[in-house]
Amino acid sequence: MRLFHPHAEPPSPGGSLVAGRLAILDGLRGYFLVFMFLNHLTFTGGYLLVLLNHAELAFVEGAQGFVFLSGLLAGLVHGRRMARHGLGTATVAIWNRAAEIYAYALGCVLIILVLQTLLPGSWVYWHHWLGDLHFGRGRHVAASALLLYQPDYLDVLPQYVVYLLATPPLIWLCLQGRWAWVAGGSIVLWLAVQLGAHLALADAVARLLPLRAYFNAFAWQLVFVAGLVLGTAMIQDRIDWSRLFRADRPQLALVAAMTVLFFAIWRVWSNHFAMPEAVEARLRALANRGEFGPVYLLNFVALAYLVTWVVRLGPATASIPLRWLAYLLDRLFKLSFLRLLGRHSLQVYAWHVIAVYLLKAVDENWGPFGEIGKTAIAVAGIMLLAVPAWMLERTKAVPRAGKLQPAFASRPIDPRP
Structure with missing residues (x-):
């Protein structure tokens, strides 16, 4: 891929995305x-x-690069899938991934809440990270399950769920040559946040359920969408x-x-x-x-x-x-x-x-x-x-035939954030 290496050619629309060619993205x-x-x-x-x-x-910081690469790989891999198999097949794959990320986010919250009940004093030293979230506050637990009340350090995963739900139509538009509409809409949404247009919506939501989120998904989508547009353009070989x-x-x-x-x-x-x-x-x-x-x-x-x-x-x-x-x-x-x-x-x-929360308890x-x-x-x-x-x-490393393969063998890359 020429973006990252001076001697490698960009992948053609029919080429395969293998770990050897995109290894640097995994490393990043x-x-x-x-x-x-x-x-x-x-x-x-x-x-x-x-x-x-x-x-x-x-x-x-790491978060910006992480979000951008996730969008880039979503455009590269899911864009290729959509180009080959259609919008429906790609949408199922993308939304299944969103469901998997949601399950991990919810699982992490549940693990931390269980640890909170088991570790004496954790309510005090985790309070800054968890806010008022604990099993005794049903509204806060419900809001967390709806991705509205987010503990510290878990707030990146809810972003991905939202972004992946919106990814299929965005990739489809890019494949149809309407990438400027996608990029322009993303920029307008980011500008709206900078000017405070989202504040009324946040106040309305907060009147219904507790709201706690450090990252504003309407602003950070700019990073993800930029990567997605770039990745989709790359599989179409539209960038010199x-x-x-x-x-x-x-x-x-x-x-x-x-x-x-x-x-x-x-x-x-x-x-x-x-x-x-x-x-x-x-x-x-x-x-x-x-x-x-x-x-x-x-x-x-x-x-x-x-x-x-x-x-x-x-x-x-x-x-x-x-x-x-x-x-x-x-x-x-x-x-x-x-x-x-x-x-x-x-x-x-x-x-x-989980490790960061546990090490805080150790300290x-x-x-x-x-x-x-x-x-x-x-x-x-x-x-x-x-x-x-x-x-x-x-x-x-254990294939279907039962023969052991090297644990770190090259494998096709996927767009997982």
Whole structure:
């Protein structure tokens, strides 16, 4: 796929999407999962390992990349399915996936609520994450089942359910050449949130059932739909990547680099130094993470373009630092561990939420820990993220004929977030 590698051709509409050609996408999803775990992990007094994070230098975090890649793969895989087998077949597959994600989200909530009844004091140290959600509050449990009252760190999964329910008609429109309507509608919806058009709806819902959600799905859909439109265009071979990414014309990459550097300065300033009150207020208004404000949008677009340019064209440039950076990024995103996580991202994400809640209980009951202890726990947690992925790989390693296959054999990629 030429978007991510300088020598590979984009998949033709009749070609097969195999893990070897899209391995870097699995690796990217695994990379984002690791850093979401580190960002969500909490210790008394904080911990230093979390500072080794691209989010410290940009208004871009794992969640944005994760949502974008899910949309991209939905367009690539389900778009191909729809083109071959029709709208009905693709819709059944997509909505079955939405039902599976809903089941995982609901299962995680139930597990956490059961743990809440078993662990003494958990109501106190989980209250900030759960709000008023517990078995004694039926309205809150019902609202959670309806995806309206969302515990912290589980609020990404309800987004996917909503997005996948809307995915079939969006892909169909893109396949019919009406991608501009899809992109334009997505942009208008994002702009409506930025201007507060959703507030009346939120107030109306809150009068009926408790409402708690950090991510605004009407705003974050822009990231998912952008990936979906791009993925659908790729299977139709409608994008000339050689015009967007050219080593002999690096002007766009230079603009992206300057934008990334600009936002890095503001990120470091806001994280580690005092800002004038008026400046801080303006930044808060434009960098609303829950509503994917303009600062997050611009920084994400610039960084995504720059990283893609470096990985795709860096090896062909005369710059030794760029060649090394491209090599390191390519090797990083193709690590077998990250690809393993990415192939089973739903199960890994659900497992990481339970792990974060349990480790919070460990810190509250047996902490505080020293910096070495915190680092050891964090690293062990990263390694344990692979447990559900490894179990699924071992299960799938036994084919129908009963002959064992390697646990990490290449397999067709799917659009699972």
